[in-house]
Amino acid sequence: MLATAIIDGKIVKYRLSPALTRAHRRNAGKTMTDAGAVAFVEHKRREKAVRLAKTYLAGRS
Amino acid sequence: MRVVLDTCILKLATLPNPDNPSGLIAGLAIRRLVDPWASPAMLEEYADVVGDHPDFLSEITAAMHMCHPVSRLRVIRHEPDNRFLECGLAGGADYLITVNTASGHFDRAAYDTMQVVTPGRFLRVTAVQALVRKYLGLD
Secondary structure (H helix, E strand, C coil), rough: EEEEEEEEEEEEEECCCCHHHHHHHHHCCCCHHHHHHHHHHHHHHHHHHHHHHHHHHHCCC | CCEEEHHHHHHHCCCCCCCCHHHHHHHHHHCCCCCCEECHHHHHHHHHHHCCCCHHHHHHHHEEEEECCCCCCCCCCCCCCCHHHHHHHHHHCCEEEEECCCCCCCCCCCEEEEEECCHHHHHHHHHHHHHHHHHCCCC
16 A cells, blocks of 8 residues: 655655555544644553552552 | 654554655664664553554564663653653664654754654655665665
């Protein structure tokens, strides 16, 4: 599968690895902005912090 | 060329955005045209964020050089970002690639000799353009 990147105003088409091709197929129709990706990672970090805090608190009770 | 990939780069690589420089960077890493470095803490976060694409996770992490930073830094205000800094500085990375250059995150142009760049800016580096041409089979 080919993907595109715009470098210095030029459209560059490049071939995705087999695993990335599968990921793109699964995510077909979805897009995400840079800010969206940052928010997604932060959400995952918060989820993990909550998970660890719960485990810690459960161990103390 | 040693690089550290912020987790959001991997997330963006999995999405079919019309302009996807992160996917190209992931391709360069998978083909080992750049040397990505990671620490155990970073791998854990990669798994949390792109674990729903296990093939990609395994493909990209297989290309990574491992480093085990011995010091814990507190340079960046947003604490989790320091794990990437620790790895980059311990591994002697040339570039940290991120889209998160907001205040309190990777808000400096460089940390020691490691430059902070966005995916688009990284792909405009002359040495990287030579690698991209190789990746595209133009050389």
